[in-house]
Amino acid sequence: MTATTWWKHGAIYHIYPRSFADSDGDGVGDLPGITAHLDYLSWLGVEAIWLSPFYRSPQRDFGYDITDHTDVDPLFGTLADFDRLLAEAHRRGLRVILDFVPNHTSIDHPWFAASRTSADDPKRDWYIWRDPAGGGPPNNWRAVTGGPAWTLDPRTGQYYLHSFLPEQPDLNWRHPEVRRAMHRVMQFWLDRGVDGFRIDMVDYLLKDEHFRDEPLDGHGTYEPALARYQLNQPGTLELLRELRDITDGCPGRVLIGEVEYRLPLPRLTGYYGNDDMLHLPINFWLLFTPWQAHDLQTFITAYDGALPGHAWPNWVLGSHDISRMATRLGRDQIRVALMLLFTLRGTPVLYYGDELGMTDVPIPPHQARDPWEGRDPARTPMPWTAGPNAGFSPPEARPWLPPGDPSVNVAAQRADPGSLLNLTRALLAQRRGHAALRNGSYQPAPAPDGVLAYRRVHPDEELLITLNLTGSTLDIPIPGKPLLSTHSGTSRLILPHEGRITMLRAAGHVSEVEQALAPAS
Template identity: 35%
Template sequence: MNQEKVWWKESVVYQIYPRSFKDSNGDGIGDLRGIIEKLDYLKDLGVTMVWLSPIYKSPNEDNGYDISDYQDIMDDFGTMHDFDELLSEAHKRGIKIIMDLVVNHTSDEHKWFIESKKSIDNPYREYYIWRKSKAGVEPNNWGSWFGGKAWEYDNASDMYYLHIFAKKQPDLNWDNPKVRDEVFSMMTWWLDKGIDGFRMDVISLISKVKELPDGDTHGGLYGDLAPYCIHGPNVHDYLKEMNERVLSKYDIMTVGEATGVTIEEAKKYAGYDSGELDTVFQFEHMDLTNGEHGKWSNKRFSLLELKKVFDKWQKGLKGEAWNCLFWSNHDQPRAVSRFGDDSHQYREVSAKMLGTCLHMLQGTPYVYQGEELGMTNVRFKSIDNYRDIETINTYNENVNNRGLQPEIMMDYIYHVSRDNARTPMQWDDTENAGFTTGTPWIKVNDNYKKINAKAQVNDENSVYNYYKKLISLRKEHEIIIYGDYELLSPEDENIYAYIRSFNNDKLLIICNFSKYIMNFEIPKELKGKEAKMLISNYPEEKLADNISLRPYEARVYKY
């Protein structure tokens, strides 16, 4: 594929985490019929595609990312009939549906793994990564990304299986052609059903180094498996095969979650002529708040570093691949809490500024549910209120095994726990934010009476209606999608400003990332020229050569 105009470049994707979106039957868990109820809300917002986090059959060790049947629906979420209705009703409204494809691992309750455990001679044994113990201990020293060891012992066969995430998530052996046949057959089944593509979970991890050597412990308890799992030896061969056998046969959109991806790797995965995927998620801007305990930190990002990351990706993929634009997802904290200011004074204006900054870049923007309302991180008082397996395991490991003070760990959790994004969607100011008539599976954020969809949909100055305008501008102005990108004032610690150019038009985007008044000088090439303000999060002021930007102010001018 070359750099032609295609529909998925022009889309705005809305990510739904079904468990937390809308409960239709009062059991406290969001479901497919709840999503159907809210399709008109999504149509009104203007999004053109929905990415559904996993809805497949699952015992829910990792909230659906542990799949026991790829061709059935989780009981909590409804039935395949409900899914078919959702797909049909979404399509009627011009909304496409992409599914989460989770094929690095399955659940240990998947029929393949149940068979695999029966004996070393079972035909399904080679569907997973089994190894003999080494001198009576694990095959290597790898630590799981969810805490603890990456190997689980099976008494019956005196062998271990690999799980780079939870022990109930055994890794598939992609080196086995039968595994690839099964996965490709399943993908074809869903595409024949009429879905519009896949978001591929941790797809950069599917190929492991065969020797499985020990990893560097970096002074910790376990070895680092990343160098032997990320962008493994056969990952590109397997994705080319997937494209050839499945993806190329459909007019769909694919996006890979590519942990540890670089510009050069991104071009291999998603270059216009790569023959693999359409796009990949990169996470460099998510890592800017990392500290001595990895992601578990209360560190504030640096705008200089953020601009460097965005600038690198905007320029690095130019003409060769396409960017994915996002501030948040189901694995990340809330955008306004991490990159804006979630205080009462500046939450709304900074949420609008973040939306402006992201949606005016080149790439396909993703809106995570509640981001369009300016939903914030949550501060539960006790670890007992959290549901995320990664959060709970890391708390136990750091507090109970490593002696970290509980209050320090809780502060880290307040900043970066995945549960920040998983509290129920705040629909209105009634009990449980209108999410459920029952007891929600995870507590609702206490601020739902002030921050909710009902209060915002009819308020023309709300975050919701600002996002609605951002999305509509994208449909009206090709320059927002296809324009070239040029960074201004790279050394400014408070202002992110850039220019987009397309044919004879230019956009000037200016975003103040601080709570202080900041001065910005219009670039020489634009001084004295007439401009129209496309959008701003403050009442409009006259354009001047020197602009005084108010706290978290964002402006977009078209020349």
């Protein structure tokens, strides 16, 4: 591990800027609000922050529909505010990762405005235009947001492709000028000093050259993650090599890529290339693996074993696109889930507020904001205090989404040694303090039904992680020194939903541990 591989050492903290802290009282979080809370993130112990888009945008998809990739939307502040955030983060030893959205622009982007003026405009081929077929769309492709992936433009009589909302036309990455323009966007932010990018939907960059229909299943539909022609096309990996070359031109930067959530492992691991594409293709599988010890162990072992020797794992248990971790898994599992996230081999990504156990907030229909429907409950304001507007906005403001449970807040949990927040901080401290957690190997350990156990093995030390996913108290004699429990446990009794990290002080303890954890015959 070196300074250039900092992204292997600690956790990445994902901030949804609209919802983190509102500094100016308009009800929407902003860049100065993030800057004001950098001390909190430094205290928590994360390595880096990843910011969802804050670029100029009409906000039809809350920033993923961009009109200028190299400027800050006034809703979030100014370029000077960003530079200040970056400088203050670096002063505290925090890295800053930006969302890079290369697949599409806003329908209001000057490029698309020019592209749709006529079929002869120089920008026409910067986007994907096709003639109608059979009186309708060019093929059967569907948008991720639902409905056809094509919209007819009456002015020229052709359809344009949008893999997401109709207001988000896809760029044509087969056009060399498009690639060069987006490369310049990356270089713009690298020159300002950012520490890397999380690339949005990298597997959609190239589409089938012949625009063939997707094969349908027995229900007349298809699963986007398994689509043959709309994504994951030959040549995509070459595009990523170009992006990696730009990133590598500034040593110490990281390139992270969002791929389809349920991408099969061979496709997922292919995005590492020969250590010349993505540093971290995001592994979303823990979001969908059944929360049972056997299923988790099976997937974790398969994923760890499927990675090429040069590849580094990564893990996600929360996202701005799905229900919150505490809601999906239940409050009784949140502590053991966080211990899993921070003790597996690889880089963990923590979604803002999950360190507090934030749950989904029911959004009345008249307050719903999400054009896709359903993502608002996991994007509500960060609760800093129990006061008005949860300390997210000034008291007189109206937050863009309603805050959740006022008893779940940073101030209260910082003052409570037994809180989930302080457990998260302790887990991050354990990760920093133990080479076995930072870069030791992962070895599954035998365990009774309902218990997930594994060892993290390093030449200098060996740790055992025991996660009880059941509601039963278990009597498991574990030799070694208890380092941390989710429930302050130190005895041989493992409490319901308890996780424990134990130091195995000598190699000779390994066989005793295996014997102690083995299921009863």
